[in-house]
Amino acid sequence: MDISEQLNATNVTGEEVEPFLELTPALVQKRRSQARIIFDRFLRNRAAIGGAVFLILLFIFCWFGPLFWRIDPNVIDVTNVAAQQAPPSLTHPLGTDDVGRDTLARALAGGRVSLSVGLLSMLLAIIFGVGIGSFAGYYGGAVDNILMRFTDVILAVPLYLLLFVLSASFTDGTPKSVVILIAIFGWTYAARLVRGEFLSLKEREYILASRTIGAKNFRLMFRHMLPNAAGPIIVNATLLIGVNIILESVMSYFGFGIKPPDASWGYMISVGQGLFAVDPWLVLVPGFLIFATVLSFNLVGDGLRDALDPHMTER
């Protein structure tokens, strides 16, 4: 804009000149920021967008739906026989279960539990995994050996077996305890991934260069190296949410996770299972939700992987 003003100013001699072309937004060539480039690349991936849209809708429904759908998910309606195992109707759009609880309300409540358990346990696991992995990768040698053998031990234990055993003794059926239990086993892949990234990053010349200005180990690890490993970590985190939701559902299905009467998708399936022949809705609704949610997280994860990969050719 400065330039156009200057050039216009030089032409005030009165002669008729062609007016200087205004720098309209169409003419200003704007450099896309790195985040913008990644976002644009993500937008071009249809499957990932589908997954993202589904997840956004699911979040809105689960958290804001109950404001409008005011039926208590735990209210049992034993007096009215017609309200038990009811097929979808206007009062109960997805029907009711064997004790007359509204399936829609329970699905929303279960979604809140499953999603928050998935997200929180992912966060915990990633924080723990990134910590362990970065120390192992950065310091190498004995530190690396000890931490990675510890990781291997955790990976070698049959996951479901240990989850069931531990949940029987250590958890009290609240979402918080389930989050912690899942996180304890979820950090291993993140740790391995971050370790691998750090092993290669610490040999980069810019790390040597920041050593020459006197940067300390922690600064090197978390300000210089971690942002450079962000791409793989984000992808891993997204995929981990899906895995954690499945884990939570499996645990609840077998009665080791969220304690009844609180709703969770896995528990809803286990309740509806015996009644499948009579009322398939009781299994299909939570089953579809688990399937679609996990699939969506995986699609978004794949989309992010492609979008964040700097070696991807610009399409």
Add this chain to the structure above:
Amino acid sequence: MGEYLLEIQDLKTYFKVRAGKVRAVDGVSFAIKPGEKLGVVGESGCGKSVTALSIMRLLPQPPGEIAGGSVLFEGQDLLDLPESAMRKIRGGKIGMIFQDPMTCLNPTMTVGNQIGEALRIHLKLSKNEAQKRAISLLEQVGIPAASERINSYPHQFSGGMRQRVVIAIALACNPKLLIADEPTTALDVTVQAQILDLINGVCSEFGTAVILITHDLGVVAGMTDRIVVMYAGKVVETATTDELFVNPRHPYTLGLLSSVPRVDEVRHSQLRTIEGAPPDLTNPPPGCPFMPRCAFARAICRTMPPLEVLPGQADHLKACWVDVTDPKEQAYAEKRRQTRIEKMLAATNGHAASSQAVAEEK
């Protein structure tokens, strides 16, 4: 010796590998006065960069190991300092520039933050103050629109611009000494001169001493006060820049100087080279390391000559038994060189034919 800013004495840096010890730096000594500009010249693999990293104590350990010697900086031995004190020296008192500006800037940080980092570490400036100082530093290294460019990422700069940023980072805390390790090797020829001018100008302004490491004699010629010539981990000759170019006394320096192609040379004349390759530094044989490639070599070269002051010239040291200015020696060396080249040509028939063609054309 309060006269010197940095004094390296008999520095020995070895790398332990499976085949034995690689003597990358083997008894190097040189010194630099405050504000002086010193060139360190030598072929690839002769220990220049390892010397620089040894001064900064940034060798990968293991396999690297400083086996002996001392690095006196402002009177204290850097090799004895604890790591925390060493960290204050790095960036605060000694800055360093690397060869390839494409790889030595962090791609995930803005250049402003990277310049500001040293300021925040050493001078404990706030984020705002660091940004302000970073802008003025960027202006000083000749980057236009510095206040906007401060928020750019390294990939938005060209190679020459990035090297300017790297220089700004190295000089941010106004260090006493700047170590520039091949600062122009990765750059365009036209940009090279600009960057050298910049280093020269900024360092003269700040009174910073410079150690300029390069394999390009042209680079050191215009800019340095004194030159150290290294070969196979040893200093073979050191003199003031003018003296070295006019009056080289070591056969290796002589070879380096005569192998620089000249614009006023006869066309199609053969370029003078130093035959052979630098020796393997794993368990090298005793004696002068240059002996196998040296046309002046003789029996006495089997023992390593000491680095001695030339008679009458206190500033000029060389490590060679032979007086290369003696016409008799020169004639003898020229003859040996010719026979060696003929032998080489005979060994490679195809090559011989092509050089004949060149000769006929003449």
